[in-house]
Amino acid sequence: xxxxxxxxxxxxxxxxxxxxxxxxxxxxxxxxxxxxxxxxxxxxxxxxxxxxxxxxxxxxxxxxxxxxxxxxxxxxxxxxxxxxxxxxxxxxxxxxxxxxxxxxxxxxxxxxxxxxxxxxxxxxxxxxxxxxxxxxxxxxx
Amino acid sequence: xxxxxxxxxxxxxxxxxxxxxxxxxxxxxxxxxxxxxxxxxxxxxxxxxxxxxxxxxxxxxxxxxxxxxxxxxxxxxxxxxxxxxxxxxxxxxxxxxxxxxxxxxxxxxxxxxxxxxxxxxxxxxxxxxxxxxxxxxxxxx
DNA sequence: ATGAATTAGTTACCCAGGTAAATAAATTGA
DNA sequence: TCAATTTATTTACCTGGGTAACTAATTCAT
Numbered sequence: 001x002x003x004x005x006x007x008x009x010x011x012x013x014x015x016x017x018x019x020x021x022x023x024x025x026x027x028x029x030x031x032x033x034x035x036x037x038x039x040x041x042x043x044x045x046x047x048x049x050x051x052x053x054x055x056x057x058x059x060x061x062x063x064x065x066x067x068x069x070x071x072x073x074x075x076x077x078x079x080x081x082x083x084x085x086x087x088x089x090x091x092x093x094x095x096x097x098x099x100x101x102x103x104x105x106x107x108x109x110x111x112x113x114x115x116x117x118x119x120x121x122x123x124x125x126x127x128x129x130x131x132x133x134x135x136x137x138x139x140x141x
Numbered sequence: 142x143x144x145x146x147x148x149x150x151x152x153x154x155x156x157x158x159x160x161x162x163x164x165x166x167x168x169x170x171x172x173x174x175x176x177x178x179x180x181x182x183x184x185x186x187x188x189x190x191x192x193x194x195x196x197x198x199x200x201x202x203x204x205x206x207x208x209x210x211x212x213x214x215x216x217x218x219x220x221x222x223x224x225x226x227x228x229x230x231x232x233x234x235x236x237x238x239x240x241x242x243x244x245x246x247x248x249x250x251x252x253x254x255x256x257x258x259x260x261x262x263x264x265x266x267x268x269x270x271x272x273x274x275x276x277x278x279x280x281x282x
Numbered sequence: 283a284t285g286a287a288t289t290a291g292t293t294a295c296c297c298a299g300g301t302a303a304a305t306a307a308a309t310t311g312a
Numbered sequence: 313t314c315a316a317t318t319t320a321t322t323t324a325c326c327t328g329g330g331t332a333a334c335t336a337a338t339t340c341a342t
Contacts, residue, residue, distance in 0.1 A: 002255075002263055002266075003251045003254075003255070005263065005266050005267065005270070006251075006254045006255060006258045006266060007251070007254060008270060009258065009266055009269060009270050009273075010161060010254055010257075011180075012270055012273045012274065013154070013157065013158055013161065013273060014158060014162075014180075015201045016154065016273050016276055016277055017154055017155060017158040018201065018202070018299070018300095019201075019277050020151060020154065020276075020277050021155075021299080021300090021328095022299085022300070023277065025300075025327085034326095034327060034328080035327095035328095036327075036328060036329090037327090039152070039155075042148075051290080051291095052290075052291065053289085053290060053291085060156045060159065060160075061159070061328090061329070061330090062329075062330060062331080063290075063291065063292085064291085064292075064293080064294095064329090064330080064331085065328065065329060065330075066291095067291065067292060067293090068292095068327090068328075068329095069327085069328075071292095072327080086289095086290080086337075086338070087290095087336080087337060087338090088289065088290040088291070088336065088337045088338070089289090089290055089291080089337095090290080090291070110144050110147075110148070113144075113147045113148060113151060114143075114144070114147060116151075116276065116277040117147045117150065117276060117277075119275040119276070119278060120272065120275055120276060122143055122146065124272055124275070125143075125146050125147060125150055126146065127268070127272065128150060128269070128272045128273070128276070129146070129149060129150050129153055131261065131265055131268065131269045131272070132150075132153045132154060132157050132269075133153065134260040134261055134265070135157055135161075135257065135258060135260070135261060135269070136157055136160045136161050136164065136257040136258075137260060159329070159330095162298095162329080162330090163329085163330070166297090166330075175296095175297060175298080176297095176298090177297075177298060177299090178297090192320080193320075193321070194319085194320060194321085202298090202299070202300090203299075203300060203301080204320075204321065204322085205299090205300080205301085205321085205322075205323080205324095206298065206299060206300075207321095208321065208322060208323090209297090209298075209299095209322095210297085210298075212322095213297080227307075227308070227319090227320080228306080228307055228308085228320095229306065229307045229308070229319065229320040229321070230307095230319090230320055230321080231320080231321075283342100284341100284342095285340100285341095285342090286339100286340080286341080286342100287338100287339080287340070287341095288337100288338080288339070288340085289336100289337080289338070289339085290335100290336085290337080290338095291334100291335085291336090291337105292333105292334080292335080292336100293332105293333085293334075293335100294331105294332090294333085294334095295330105295331090295332090295333105296329105296330075296331080296332105297328105297329085297330080298327105298328085298329080298330100299326105299327080299328080299329095300325100300326075300327080300328100301324105301325090301326080302323100302324090302325090302326105303322105303323085303324085303325105304321105304322080304323075304324095305320100305321085305322075305323095306319100306320085306321085306322100307318100307319080307320080307321100308317100308318080308319075308320095309316100309317080309318070309319090310315100310316080310317070310318085311313105311314100311315095311316085311317095312313100312314100312315095312316100
């Protein structure tokens, strides 16, 4: 019985994340962005210029994923990549245009997230976070 | 403050699902499968032969996604597509080879899921399901 | 000091999700 | 009946996740 509960849980997780991503993409399309691109912009806004490695480690994705997304973002004028003191690494920063648009996009995203979480109370959101953190945790998170 | 909690929640959700999918893919790679292919096999095993539309509606994905995955699965000998009475639709069923391998793969998947959920009690799993169902729910389901 | 190991990033190639538009078969309606 | 609409599936093309293998720069160890 627990096998089925667990299976159902993972199925549900998959579905929700797809729904959320889809909704985010439609909201962001008004601003010429995709959800993964937005997550990088949000990260850069919060921490300031950072290396690609810092980005993919923070977002918990692999390096090639970030390389690809950043090259699209650079092409679309959201970010610039500069070579740092260590010539291997590249420092990523937001363009002026990106900084200007940030507030508006952030507002739209926050609104969409709020709507999607509207059925949950603040306590439930925290509990959901707590339970998710206990799921599929190998060690350091 | 709730804005940030919500944002953190969605971030966490994304990460967990990626970790889970990644782990599933490594487990399934021993059997020559990917997680999406497995979810179709599981579905067909449970419900018997069904149309593609029934599959994508059940899995909550778009039709082209299923078309693509099924054509790979057919090429690899997991499924066959037959034309039904209604000549537009295609009935999908598992091959004999797929049926034979099902038990072994199912066991491996259940074991992996169990490990990933090991930190959660049965009650917590149910609660997690409950909270996820309340998230991003537009209406039906 | 220099050769070996590590690290940062890229490239090539998978699978999986999406949308938009096309095709073909069935259904509806005047 | 037969044109218009709907339905099932496919095709083409996009983003985004992954791995494996590569280059180039740096660090480590002898």
